[in-house]
Amino acid sequence: MYLGQPLTRAGRWTRAGITSGPAALWLGIFLVLPLAAILAISFLTRGEYGGVELRFTFDSYKRLAGFGELGFDSLYPVVLGRSLALGMATAVLCLAAALPLAFFIARLSERYKGAALTLVVIPFWTNLLIRTYAWQILFSPNSWLTIAAHSLGIGTAGEALYPGMLAVLTGMVCDFLPFMVLPLYASVEKMDWTLAEAAADLGADRWRVFRHALLPQIWPGLGAGFILVFLPATGQFVIPDLLGGAKTAMLGNVIQQQFASSRDWPFGSAIAAVALLLVLVGLAIFQRKGSKHEVLP
Amino acid sequence: MQGERHLEPQECSVPLAVEVVSLLRQFGSVVALSGVSLEIRKGEFFSLLGPSGCGKTTLLRVIAGLDLPDGGLIKISGRDASEIPAHRRPVNTVFQSYALFPHLTVSDNIAFGLRMKKIAAAEIADRVQRVLALMQITELATRKPAQLSGGQKQRVALARALVNEPEVLLLDEPLGALDLQLRRQLQVELHQLQRKLGITFIMVTHDQEEALVMSDRIAVMNAGKIEQLGSAREIYERPRTRFVAQFIGQCNLFKADVRPTNNGDILARTELGEFSVSNVSKDPTRPGSFVAIRPEKIQLLGGATCGVKNSFTAHIEGFTYCGAETRYRLLAGQQTVNVVVMNREASAVFQPGETVQCLLPAEHLILLDA
Amino acid sequence: MRRPGWFLSAIAAGFYIFLYAPIVVIIVFSFNAARFGTVWEGFTTKWYGALLHDSAALSATKNTLQLALVSTGIATLLGSLLAFGLTRIDFPGRKIFDRVLYVPVFVPDIILATSLLLFYSLVGSFIPALELGMTTMILGHVTFQISFVAIVVRARLAGLDPALEEAARDLGAGEWKTFLHVTLPLMLPGVLAGAMLAFTLSLDDFIVSFFTSGPGSTTLPILIYSSVKRGLTPDINALATLIILISVLATISLTWLQKNKQDPHPKK
Numbered sequence: 029m030y031l032g033q034p035l036t037r038a039g040r041w042t043r044a045g046i047t048s049g050p051a052a053l054w055l056g057i058f059l060v061l062p063l064a065a066i067l068a069i070s071f072l073t074r075g076e077y078g079g080v081e082l083r084f085t086f087d088s089y090k091r092l093a094g095f096g097e098l099g100f101d102s103l104y105p106v107v108l109g110r111s112l113a114l115g116m117a118t119a120v121l122c123l124a125a126a127l128p129l130a131f132f133i134a135r136l137s138e139r140y141k142g143a144a145l146t147l148v149v150i151p152f153w154t155n156l157l158i159r160t161y162a163w164q165i166l167f168s169p170n171s172w173l174t175i176a177a178h179s180l181g182i183g184t185a186g187e188a189l190y191p192g193m194l195a196v197l198t199g200m201v202c203d204f205l206p207f208m209v210l211p212l213y214a215s216v217e218k219m220d221w222t223l224a225e226a227a228a229d230l231g232a233d234r235w236r237v238f239r240h241a242l243l244p245q246i247w248p249g250l251g252a253g254f255i256l257v258f259l260p261a262t263g264q265f266v267i268p269d270l271l272g273g274a275k276t277a278m279l280g281n282v283i284q285q286q287f288a289s290s291r292d293w294p295f296g297s298a299i300a301a302v303a304l305l306l307v308l309v310g311l312a313i314f315q316r317k318g319s320k321h322e323v324l325p
Numbered sequence: 326m327q328g329e330r331h332l333e334p335q336e337c338s339v340p341l342a343v344e345v346v347s348l349l350r351q352f353g354s355v356v357a358l359s360g361v362s363l364e365i366r367k368g369e370f371f372s373l374l375g376p377s378g379c380g381k382t383t384l385l386r387v388i389a390g391l392d393l394p395d396g397g398l399i400k401i402s403g404r405d406a407s408e409i410p411a412h413r414r415p416v417n418t419v420f421q422s423y424a425l426f427p428h429l430t431v432s433d434n435i436a437f438g439l440r441m442k443k444i445a446a447a448e449i450a451d452r453v454q455r456v457l458a459l460m461q462i463t464e465l466a467t468r469k470p471a472q473l474s475g476g477q478k479q480r481v482a483l484a485r486a487l488v489n490e491p492e493v494l495l496l497d498e499p500l501g502a503l504d505l506q507l508r509r510q511l512q513v514e515l516h517q518l519q520r521k522l523g524i525t526f527i528m529v530t531h532d533q534e535e536a537l538v539m540s541d542r543i544a545v546m547n548a549g550k551i552e553q554l555g556s557a558r559e560i561y562e563r564p565r566t567r568f569v570a571q572f573i574g575q576c577n578l579f580k581a582d583v584r585p586t587n588n589g590d591i592l593a594r595t596e597l598g599e600f601s602v603s604n605v606s607k608d609p610t611r612p613g614s615f616v617a618i619r620p621e622k623i624q625l626l627g628g629a630t631c632g633v634k635n636s637f638t639a640h641i642e643g644f645t646y647c648g649a650e651t652r653y654r655l656l657a658g659q660q661t662v663n664v665v666v667m668n669r670e671a672s673a674v675f676q677p678g679e680t681v682q683c684l685l686p687a688e689h690l691i692l693l694d695a
Numbered sequence: 696m697r698r699p700g701w702f703l704s705a706i707a708a709g710f711y712i713f714l715y716a717p718i719v720v721i722i723v724f725s726f727n728a729a730r731f732g733t734v735w736e737g738f739t740t741k742w743y744g745a746l747l748h749d750s751a752a753l754s755a756t757k758n759t760l761q762l763a764l765v766s767t768g769i770a771t772l773l774g775s776l777l778a779f780g781l782t783r784i785d786f787p788g789r790k791i792f793d794r795v796l797y798v799p800v801f802v803p804d805i806i807l808a809t810s811l812l813l814f815y816s817l818v819g820s821f822i823p824a825l826e827l828g829m830t831t832m833i834l835g836h837v838t839f840q841i842s843f844v845a846i847v848v849r850a851r852l853a854g855l856d857p858a859l860e861e862a863a864r865d866l867g868a869g870e871w872k873t874f875l876h877v878t879l880p881l882m883l884p885g886v887l888a889g890a891m892l893a894f895t896l897s898l899d900d901f902i903v904s905f906f907t908s909g910p911g912s913t914t915l916p917i918l919i920y921s922s923v924k925r926g927l928t929p930d931i932n933a934l935a936t937l938i939i940l941i942s943v944l945a946t947i948s949l950t951w952l953q954k955n956k957q958d959p960h961p962k963k
Binding site: 125135202284 | 698703704714715716717718720721773774777779781783785786789794795797798799801802804805806807809810811812813814817835838841895901906920931935942943947954
Binding site: 389390410411412413416417418420421422424425426427428437438441442485486489 | 856862863872876880
């Protein structure tokens with residue numbers, strides 16, 4: 029790290045203060061403090077008319093784990109599990125789609141590579157809300173897509189394909205696909221194909237060539253893409269909200285409910301705290317493993 | 326521990342461009358400079374020569390002010406520069422990567438230092454023009470660094486430094502990135518440039534040929550210390566340590582038991598015989614355990630001959646024809662000996678398998694420490 | 696590498712179609728003469744005309760732009776300074792700060808949004824300025840924009856040859872002058888890229904805006920959301936198409952701009 033001219037201790041602190049100080053202050057007040065507030069509130073009690081009462085309790089977390097006042101209710105553990113599962117499913121499906129895309133772009137001639145990549149990136153820059161709403165149109169009872177699906181036996185004739193798990197998954201994969209393609213492509217682009225040739229030369233079949241000569245090389249990009257999809261996907265709100273219903277509720281939806289309609293802040297905070305913990309743990313694992321590979325800037 | 330000061334009597338009267346005393350620089354547990362002292366005279370072309378990691382670049386950076394030493398003293402033109410930051414020292418650097426500002430044109434790059442000193446625009450324009458002409462790059466004035474070749478970037482970097490009329494010009498491996506032809510050409514040009522301008526040049530290089538060709542004096546460095554300081558000829562003909570003997574050019578080393586004789590000569594007893602060493606320099610080295618001789622100093626006589634002083638018998642194991650010279654590999658007992666002979670005849674003088682007598686002239690034998 | 700075979704190309708084409716299906720649908724349906732949703736009833740451009748009279752849409756556009764411009768300005772300044780501080784000055788806690796910087800990037804926005812809502816509700820009773828509205832939205836946006844700007848600028852700074860700044864010092868530029876004449880100009884492309892990223896993130900943001908908005912500070916994404924939920928306002932598709940068009944144009948021009956700027960830094 030280039031530090032410029034040698035500085036005294038005081039000099040270093042003033043410079044650090046001027047440059048990093050303002051942002052540190054801002055993030056401290058508007059990021060750290062609110063997140064701490066979430067954590068704190070999650071341990072308090074719900075007030076009579078919304079708001080909070082200053083009584084310490086674990087009730088919110090117990091309810092989240094399923095042990096509410098009325099005995100065991102699996103609603104929230106199921107939501108948690110569903111969110112993780114959907115996040116994982118999205119990541120896996122994105123991976124399955126991104127692999128061929130990445131290899132395809134990598135094999136294009138130089139002239140078209142840039143354009144192909146930009147084409148992948150453009151949807152990422154358009155508004156998620158709009159794209160998700162578009163899937164509502166695509167899944168409506170009279171659309172070509174729905175009719176085609178019906179003929180394949182998916183869904184019931186005359187009914188829309190949403191709200192439902194299929195719709196939610198489709199929306200998620202469509203939204204997160206660019207997140208997986210870009211880091212994966214970065215790894216694929218740098219790949220050394222001669223390894224594959226050597227493996228084939230030594231008698232490996234296509235599957236073995238992939239597994240031993242190609243996969244290890246793209247592993248860093250794969251990992252980065254996986255994290256970039258899995259973590260945010262678990263906490264998605266808009267897609268399950270527009271394309272799903274009560275049966276596909278995820279963490280994001282439940283949190284929103286508590287703050288909007290139910291006005292149960294401690295409970296909403298507890299859910300948010302758990303989601304936050306999940307993400308931070310995932311991030312920590314990735315940062316420790318990924319620091320060797322440096323796919324993120 | 327203080328390093329050795331390599332003082333010669335007439336130095337005291339020559340004005341010094343840079344004086345460095347017991348410089349110490351440490352990076353964590355790595356000691357880059359361990360008590361380095363030297364004096365660089367005004368107007369000379371001085372080289373710091375050594376392998377990677379010997380501390381030569383660190384020393385250069387300390388002189389430039391880009392790095393602060395952990396101990397010791399540095400004087401530039403007689404003034405204590407230890408407290409003066411880089412941007413106020415009368416010293417300019419030509420960086421190894423050239424470090425041309427990519428967002429500025431060649432003219433603006435060159436004018437940078439002058440603008441920092443707030444010199445009048447008219448004078449800046451004039452000085453820039455003159456240095457462009459001096460470096461023969463007038464036509465490149467409006468180009469950007471990205472549009473220049475390696476050699477052109479080199480000249481711009483030099484121009485950018487020289488236009489400030491520094492008291493000392495520092496060059497960090499200036500020719501390292503260039504191809505052989507260009508390098509040879511620029512070696513001569515740089516040497517002539519320095520002569521013409523009369524500015525003190527301090528150059529860092531790991532290429533011994535470069536140092537020998539361009540410099541007035543060379544400091545050979547190793548592991549943070551100066552092993553030897555002297556002119557090219559001194560360093561080559563009279564290396565004082567094994568490192569210097571082997572780093573510069575080639576060397577034949579023989580383990581020896583060295584004793585002085587009563588008539589003033591030194592006798593070296595080796596596996597291959599007894600050799601007398603004369604012409605030991607005025608700076609007497611401690612009796613060491615090696616005696617050395619450069620490959621081109623050994624004379625070869627056909628056939629084994631007994632009774633010739635300072636010689637031994639050997640077999641030709643093979644040779645390499647190098648155009649102007651032939652390099653012979655000889656075997657004497659267990660020892661391999663390298664001999665270089667100028668090709669005065671068109672055909673080879675000795676053939677593999679032949680026995681020859683190797684003469685080691687007493688004045689060319691070098692005593693070295695263990 | 697050999698050219699992609701037809702099989703791979705077909706699969707890739709399929710996924711491209713998948714990616715663009717929503718966008719295409721919106722554009723197509725913005726010309727749909729039907730009042731309500733999803734059945735095609737003929738071509739018309741009347742919805743685009745209707746937009747000009749839709750006061751809700753117009754005021755939402757104004758709010759969105761105002762929000763994006765102000766927050767981007769603040770975030771770019773703070774984020775760039777931060778990036779410089781993190782790469783050039785070593786201070787205790789720097790490494791931790793570095794980790795914290797990535798939190799807004801990975802944490803789902805709903806968590807950020809609810810934490811801000813909570814924070815404002817708790818503190819808002821004491822500080823009237825923090826009542827939900829444009830101010831709170833700006834504050835929220837800047838919070839996640841700073842991270843993105845800092846990361847982008849930092850990447851740019853890290854790629855700069857340190858010898859450039861050393862050369863400036865060698866030539867007589869003190870610390871401030873080196874920054875002004877060498878570091879800043881070379882940093883600028885990164886700062887601009889960061890600003891564009893922040894601007895787009897603000898334009899597209901829904902959740903943080905939704906949770907921290909007040910009466911009168913509706914933005915376009917919020918407007919679209921409520922329209923979708925209520926199933927009203929057929930000019931939504933026209934609005935959405937315009938937004939898409941602007942995004943696409945911006946992305947293409949940005950990419951084109953970046954390609955034309957050579958990267959002149961030799962990495963050691």
